[in-house]
Amino acid sequence: MANELVRGGITAxxxxxxxxxxxxxxxxxxxxxxxxxxxxxxxxxxxPEAARRIFAAKDRPADHPLIVHLPDAEQLPRWASSIPKExxxxxxAFWPGPLTMILKRDPGVPDEVTGGQDTVGLRVPAHPVAQAxxxxxxxxxxxxxxxxxxxxxxxxxxxxxxxxxxxxxxILDGGACELGIESTIIDLxxxxxxILRPGAITADQIAAVIGRQPRVRSDAAQATEPAxxxxxxxxxxxxxxxxxxxxxxxxxxxxxALAGEWAQSLAAGLRVAVLAxxxxxxxxxxxxxxxxPLYATAYAHDLYATLRDLxxxxxxxxxxxxxxxxxxxxAVRDRLGRAAAGSGEQDET
Ligand code: TXA
Ligand code: MG
Numbered sequence: 001m002a003n004e005l006v007r008g009g010i011t012a013x014x015x016x017x018x019x020x021x022x023x024x025x026x027x028x029x030x031x032x033x034x035x036x037x038x039x040x041x042x043x044x045x046x047x048p049e050a051a052r053r054i055f056a057a058k059d060r061p062a063d064h065p066l067i068v069h070l071p072d073a074e075q076l077p078r079w080a081s082s083i084p085k086e087x088x089x090x091x092x093a094f095w096p097g098p099l100t101m102i103l104k105r106d107p108g109v110p111d112e113v114t115g116g117q118d119t120v121g122l123r124v125p126a127h128p129v130a131q132a133x134x135x136x137x138x139x140x141x142x143x144x145x146x147x148x149x150x151x152x153x154x155x156x157x158x159x160x161x162x163x164x165x166x167x168x169x170x171i172l173d174g175g176a177c178e179l180g181i182e183s184t185i186i187d188l189x190x191x192x193x194x195i196l197r198p199g200a201i202t203a204d205q206i207a208a209v210i211g212r213q214p215r216v217r218s219d220a221a222q223a224t225e226p227a228x229x230x231x232x233x234x235x236x237x238x239x240x241x242x243x244x245x246x247x248x249x250x251x252x253x254x255x256x257a258l259a260g261e262w263a264q265s266l267a268a269g270l271r272v273a274v275l276a277x278x279x280x281x282x283x284x285x286x287x288x289x290x291x292x293p294l295y296a297t298a299y300a301h302d303l304y305a306t307l308r309d310l311x312x313x314x315x316x317x318x319x320x321x322x323x324x325x326x327x328x329x330x331a332v333r334d335r336l337g338r339a340a341a342g343s344g345e346q347d348e349t
Contacts, residue, residue, distance in 0.1 A: 008166040010157045010173050013129040017172060022136040024169045025050070030057055032146050032160040033133060034174025035125040037098050037183050037199070038153040038304070039160045040069070040143030041168065042133070051112035051142055057167040060149040065115035066142040067100050067183075070124050071134035079120055079140060081106050086210040087188050093209045096126035098179055098200045102187040113142050119189045129174035145182060150342055152244055152311070155180050155304045180301040181331055186214060198331040200300070216330075244304070244335050245342030246311035248273075250318040252340050255279050258321055262287065265317055273315035275306060277323070288313045292321070296328045303332060307339060318343070 011017045013034075021031045025042060028050040033042040041057060043050035045068045055062050068079055073091040076083055080103035087101050105120035114120050125131070134141060145153040146160045146168070154160045157173040184199030186206060193214040195203055207213045253261050258279050265272045266287070273288035274281075277299070281289040290306060293299045310318050320336060323329045 005170060008161060008164070008168055008171070010161060010171045013132070013172045013174055015132070017170070018129070018132045018136055021133055021170060021172055025133075025137055025141065028053070029169040030054065030167065031133075032154075032157065032164065032168045032171030033130055033141070033143055034127050034157070034172060034177060035069075035130045035143075036127045036178045037125075037181060038155055038177055039146045039157065039171075039174075040130075040141075041146040041160075041164065042069075042141045042143040044137075045069075045113055045140035045142035046108070046110065048110040048112040051110060054142060054144060055112075057164055058144060058147070058149050060144065062112070063115045064144075065117055065119075065121060066113050066144050067121040067123055068109070068113060068140040069130065069134060069143050070122060070140055071131065071138065072096075072124055075140070076103075076122065077106075079106050079109055079122055080104060084188055086193060089209050090186070090188075090206065091124070094201055094205075095124040096131065097124070098126075098183040099123065100183045100185045100197075102185065102189050102196070104189050119187075121185065123183055127174055127178075129172050133172065150243055150245055152246060152304050152307050152339070153182060155301075159305070159308065176301075176305070178301070179297075180303055180305075181335055184331070198334050200297075200331065202327055202330070204327065242342030243338040244307075245339050246307050246318065247344065248311050248313075248315055248318050249344035250307075250320060250340045252320050252322045252336060254322045258319060261319055265319070270316040271314065272317050272319060273310045273313045275310060275318065275320045277321045279321055288315060296332060299323075299329075300332050303335065 025044045028047050031042045033040045043054050082104045100121050100123040102119050102121050109120050147153050147163045155177040157171045160171050179200050184201040185197040187194045187196050195214050195216045203214055203216050275290050275292055277292045323333045
């Protein structure tokens, strides 16, 4: 018996619900899907009409390509026209998992999915619900993060509902995402491997598998510059300087300056919310003060939910303690830098 479907509703990921989600994808509709990184907005990757629905639901510019999710690496040849040895080695090492590879696309991949580029982003996710849906669907699922364009990525089913409401047919509930930030993206379509977006899988881990150090494009500042002289860089919406952004203005402040900045902002009559990590809450003064986890993996896990909470706290300003300049913090530093750059816009979505 099929479940009564309330559009935009959150559904426990039972085998029946997963089968129903696969049917909805076949019918060209959109489904909210948990992965181990963030929730995705899923559609049939071979259906151009369905891909166009993704862009409409997200208010996303049509030239920003989508990642195609596959049930396993065996399906790679259907999507990529050339599969370098390094891609095979990385798939063995990190799939299923939080790594997206950019490869030359098969001509059958719709332009709507690739943004008209000659490459395609491919990933085999590890989350059991994503795996179950991919197995039931048995083809590629295009899925960007299930947020409005430029906004904070969702890490729970409730976040997806807040972002997209009835724009999705159903939302499969897979709990809070284990990692909390988007996959590492490595471009293997050009002469030099290049990390386009840092994530849980680091440049050093990739280097250990492929035997050479990938280039890294990660700083928000760098992202606005062209990547390399003779090759045109692919378009990556995650590489926009402003992204993952709360509506409240957000400033990153080094720990030693944080208490002072906070006191100054209070004196200026601002309502301030603070996300500290190493710094303890001052004794006096009332403030929305949140303590973030000390370690990078736990920090990443909580980051987007925390930004959502802080954004809803009714503050005029968010002060966030800056993060250490080390490699393990690279991915969250990248997200926070872009969140700061994109924060404070007053738009209507
Ligand atoms: O962890 C993730 O990767 C999540 C989950 C749902 O899998 N997905 C995700 O998708 O973050 P999205 O669309 O929010 O970000 C994907 C990024 C975009 O910045 C897009 O421009 C880039 O990947 N991308 C996709 N295909 C590409 C291609 N062929 N060349 C360059 N960049 C590409
Ligand atoms: Mg995204």
